[in-house]
Amino acid sequence: MTPDPDTTAFDGRLVLPSDAEWDEARVGRIFNGRRPDRQPEAVLIAAGIADVQAGVRLAAQRGWTVAVRSGGHAWAGWSVRDGGLLIDVGALREISFDAETGIVTAGPATKGGDELSPYLEERGRFFNGGHCPSVGIGGFLLQGGQGWNQRGWGWAAESVVAVDVVTADGELVRADGTQNTDLYWAARGAGPTFPGVVVRFHLATRPIFGWLAHTVHGYELEDFTAVMTWLYAAHHDIPDNVEIVCVSSPTPLPDGTERRLFLVTGLAFGDDEAHARASLAAFNACPVIDRAVFVQDAAESSLAEHRAQQELQNPEHWQYICDNAWIDGENTADGVATMVEGIRPLFTTNPTERGFAIWMSNAPRRALPDMAFSLHSDAYVAAYTVYENPADFARNRSWVDEVFAHAEPVTAGQYLGDSDMTNRQLKFMAPENWARLQRVIADRDPDGRFHRYLAADPERLNENHWERSGTPVR
Numbered sequence: 329m330t331p332d333p334d335t336t337a338f339d340g341r342l343v344l345p346s347d348a349e350w351d352e353a354r355v356g357r358i359f360n361g362r363r364p365d366r367q368p369e370a371v372l373i374a375a376g377i378a379d380v381q382a383g384v385r386l387a388a389q390r391g392w393t394v395a396v397r398s399g400g401h402a403w404a405g406w407s408v409r410d411g412g413l414l415i416d417v418g419a420l421r422e423i424s425f426d427a428e429t430g431i432v433t434a435g436p437a438t439k440g441g442d443e444l445s446p447y448l449e450e451r452g453r454f455f456n457g458g459h460c461p462s463v464g465i466g467g468f469l470l471q472g473g474q475g476w477n478q479r480g481w482g483w484a485a486e487s488v489v490a491v492d493v494v495t496a497d498g499e500l501v502r503a504d505g506t507q508n509t510d511l512y513w514a515a516r517g518a519g520p521t522f523p524g525v526v527v528r529f530h531l532a533t534r535p536i537f538g539w540l541a542h543t544v545h546g547y548e549l550e551d552f553t554a555v556m557t558w559l560y561a562a563h564h565d566i567p568d569n570v571e572i573v574c575v576s577s578p579t580p581l582p583d584g585t586e587r588r589l590f591l592v593t594g595l596a597f598g599d600d601e602a603h604a605r606a607s608l609a610a611f612n613a614c615p616v617i618d619r620a621v622f623v624q625d626a627a628e629s630s631l632a633e634h635r636a637q638q639e640l641q642n643p644e645h646w647q648y649i650c651d652n653a654w655i656d657g658e659n660t661a662d663g664v665a666t667m668v669e670g671i672r673p674l675f676t677t678n679p680t681e682r683g684f685a686i687w688m689s690n691a692p693r694r695a696l697p698d699m700a701f702s703l704h705s706d707a708y709v710a711a712y713t714v715y716e717n718p719a720d721f722a723r724n725r726s727w728v729d730e731v732f733a734h735a736e737p738v739t740a741g742q743y744l745g746d747s748d749m750t751n752r753q754l755k756f757m758a759p760e761n762w763a764r765l766q767r768v769i770a771d772r773d774p775d776g777r778f779h780r781y782l783a784a785d786p787e788r789l790n791e792n793h794w795e796r797s798g799t800p801v802r
C-alpha cells in the first residue's frame with residue numbers, strides 16, 4: 329500500500345495505533361505510572377518546529393483536535409486525549425543564553441532541574457524552575473510555575489519575557505509585551521487549554537545566589553497542630569529569600585531507621601553565608617523546638633542535593649494520586665485554628681508508606697502582573713499517595729478525596745499543577761481572567777483545533793464544586 333503523503337511529511341515520526349510502538353508513543357513518557365486508557369488517532373513525535381507546524385496543519389485537514397506533550401509530568405496525563413493528534417515535542421530541548429540581556433531561550437521539553445538549571449549555573453545565572461528536576465518547562469510555565477523560592481521571586485511564569493507559538497493555522501509567531509500580547513498573557517497561566525503550541529520560551533534569569541542554607545526540624549506527627557499554629561503566625565515575617573515548606577514524609581533517622589515525620593524546612597538563598605544563616609533565625613523560635621526529633625540549623629546546602637532529594641521523594645512510574653488546595657481561613661471564625669485543623673489529616677494519615685504532603689508558604693502574598701494566572705492564597709497544600717500496586721487505587725483515591733473534603737471550609741481554590749479535574753473541579757483563576765481567557769481562545773482557536781481542559785464537567789470549570797448551586801456534583 330502506498331503511504332499517505334500527509335503522514336510521511338515529517339522529520340520525526342507519525343505513529344498510528346496499528347504500529348508496534350503505539351503504546352510507547354502514547355504513554356511511555358508519562359511520569360505517573362497510573363497511565364490513562366485514552367486513545368488518540370495518532371501521535372506525532374516531532375523532530376523540530378517545522379514538524380509541529382506540519383502536524384497542526386495535518387490535524388486541520390483531518391479534522392483532528394490537537395493535544396501537546398512537553399515533559400509528560402501532568403499527574404493526570406493531560407496530554408493523552410481521546411481522538412485527535414498528540415504532538416509530542418519531547419525533542420524540543422535546545423537551550424541558548426544571551427549574556428548581554430541575561431535571557432535564556434529554551435525548548436518546551438527542557439527539564440527545568442536536570443537541564444536548564446545546571447546550564448545556567450555554569451554561567452553564574454539562575455532561573456526558578458520546578459522542584460522536581462525532570463519536570464518539563466512547557467506544562468510547568470503554562471500553568472504558572474511554582475518554582476524555587478516562588479514566595480520571594482514570584483511565579484516562574486512572571487519571568488517569561490516571550491514565547492514562540494505555533495498557532496491554530498500552523499503559523500509560527502512571537503508573543504511578548506508588544507506583539508501577540510493576548511497569547512503572551514494566556515501563556516502565563518492558561519495551562520492545558522493554551523490555544524497554540526509553545527515551541528520556545530524566552531526567560532529572564534537572575535544572578536546565582538551566593539550561599540544556600542537549609543534548616544530542617546523533624547517533629548512527631550502529634551506535634552503537627554502546635555508547630556503549624558506557630559508557623560501560621562510566623563511565616564509572613566520570615567525574610568522573602570527563604571522558601572518555607574513543611575513536608576510529611578518517611579524520614580531516614582541517624583540510627584538507620586525510618587519513620588514518618590512532620591518536617592519544617594527553610595531554604596535560604598543568601599548573598600553569602602552570614603546572610604543565608606541569619607535569614608533562617610526565626611525557625612529557632614518555634615515554641616516546641618525542644619520536642620523535635622532532630623534539628624538541622626542552617627546547614628550549607630546545594631541545588632544538586634535538593635534535586636537528588638526530589639528524585640527520591642518522587643520515584644518515576646510509581647502510581648500517584650494527588651490533589652491540592654489554596655488554603656484561606658479569612659472567612660472562618662478562628663482563622664489559624666480552623667486552617668490548621670482543616671489540613672491536619674493531609675499530613676497525619678497518609679495511607680501509603682512513600683506518600684507525602686507539602687505545605688508551602690506564599691506569604692506575604694505578592695501582587696501579580698497582568699497574566700492569566702491569578703488565583704493564590706498565603707499557603708498551598710498538596711498531598712500525594714505513592715504506591716506500586718494498582719489494587720490500592722480505590723483505598724488511596726478515597727483517602728485523597730476525604731482529606732481534601734475535610735479541607736473544603738478553608739479552601740479558596742486550587743493550582744493547576746497538582747490538579748485532576750476529571751475527579752474534582754475547583755476555581756483556579758480570577759473570574760475576570762477566566763472571562764478574558766475565553767475571549768482569547770475564541771479569537772485564536774475558533775474551530776477548536778486544540779483540546780480544552782480535561783474535566784468531568786467541562787461546562788462548569790473554574791468553580792468550587794461545593795459552591796455550585798443545584799446538584800452537588802463533585
Ligand SMILES: Cc1cc2nc3c(=O)[nH]c(=O)nc-3n(C[C@H](O)[C@H](O)[C@H](O)COP(=O)(O)OP(=O)(O)OC[C@H]3O[C@@H](n4cnc5c(N)ncnc54)[C@H](O)[C@@H]3O)c2cc1C
Pocket residue numbers: 359395396397398399400401402403405406407408417436458459460462463464465466467468470471472473474475519520521522524525526527642745746
Ligand atoms: C514529580 C513532579 C514534581 C512536580 N513539581 C512541581 C513543582 O515543583 N512546581 C510546579 O509548579 N509543578 C510541579 N509539578 C507539576 C508540573 O509542573 C505539571 O504537571 C506540568 O504540567 C508539567 O509540565 P510537563 O511539560 O512536564 O507536562 P506535560 O504533561 O507534557 O504537559 C501538561 C500539559 O500542558 C500543556 N502543554 C505542555 N507543553 C505545551 C506546549 N509546549 N505548548 C502548549 N501546551 C503545552 C498540554 O496541555 C499538556 O497536556 C510536578 C509534577 C511532577 C510529576
